Amino acid sequence: MKPIKALVFDLYGTLYDVHSVAGACGERFPGRGLEISILWRQKQLEYTWLRTLMGDYVPFEKATDDALDFVASHLKLSLTTAAHKDLCDAYLRLQPYPGVEATLTSLRERGLPLAILSNGSSFSIGSVVKNSGLDHLFDHLISVESTKVFKPHDAVYRLAENALGWSRDEILFVSSNGWDACGARHFGYQVCWVNRNGNTLDVLGQKPDFAVTDLRELPDLVGNAVMS
Structure with a gap:
């Protein structure tokens, strides 16, 4: 070596710590911050792998945005455009x-x-x-x-x-x-x-x-x- x-x-x-966004998630959806953060991170990673396999690259921010859209739909969360942006911006302040x-x-x-x-x-x-x-x-x-x-x-x-x-x-x-x-x-x-x-x-x-x-x-x- x-x-x-x-x-x-x-x-x-x-x-x-990617789950430092859980606090911001919990402010929007009390008691569900970590649940949202964990699924969001899981889908974020999956989308980077799938995009690579598909040969359909998008910037990481887009994969993060799309993953949050999935989470909101899957968990039936009412997420406004402003709230969506605020949560994604939290990834810039990890x-x-x-x-x-x-x-x-x-x-x-x-x-x-x-x-x-x-x-x-x-x-x-x-x-x-x-x-x-x-x-x-x-x-x-x-x-x-x-x-x-x-x-x-x-x-x-x-x-x-x-x-x-x-x-x-x-x-x-x-x-x-x-x-x-x-x-x-x-x-x-x-x-x-x-x-x-x-x-x-x-x-x-x-x-x-x-x-x-x-x-x-x-x-x-x-x-x-x-x-x-």
């Missing part, structure tokens, strides 16, 4: 998980370039990172836009390899999404799966090189297990 020269992070669900800033700062202090590789558009990624005040910690914010496909397509993972200038086996890809961790490992990255909730890894013929339960474990992992 080669020493790690750079790190690439997934954004949604890895650095930022909250980072505890310890994210300290973890990223520690990694940067080790001289490691840091990047985000996300299904989000450049606008969405930039908005989320800037709104959280963490934009100064990243060397690259990389969107799938130029590929017109979504993760876990190889073309997406190649974007980070090209941007960072290191070979894929010298890059550590970090994701809390099991399917994303498998996709990145298939591409050839070293991979760390952030398994916060004790989930079962998807059976896709790939296994991450490392697994942690909290991002705050990452600096020690990189220092002790990878760089040695």
Whole structure:
């Protein structure tokens, strides 16, 4: 295993809590915030995969909008145009998980370039990172836009390899999404799966090189297990 020269992070669900929108959902529909958020996220992901398979790319914001339309219809929620926009805008203000800033700062202090590789558009990624005040910690914010496909397509993972200038086996890809961790490992990255909730890894013929339960474990992992 080669020493790690750079790190690439997934954004949604890895650095930022997608269910931080549950509060906004609950304000509109008391007692149903998390229910709405969970189904919304599920359909959002499904639509990115299906759009890729169909060869019918739309920006991530559109997939998010469409997923919310499905949720409103499926759960029989009365959702005005203004409320729909407000909830989708909440995805631009996602909250980072505890310890994210300290973890990223520690990694940067080790001289490691840091990047985000996300299904989000450049606008969405930039908005989320800037709104959280963490934009100064990243060397690259990389969107799938130029590929017109979504993760876990190889073309997406190649974007980070090209941007960072290191070979894929010298890059550590970090994701809390099991399917994303498998996709990145298939591409050839070293991979760390952030398994916060004790989930079962998807059976896709790939296994991450490392697994942690909290991002705050990452600096020690990189220092002790990878760089040695």
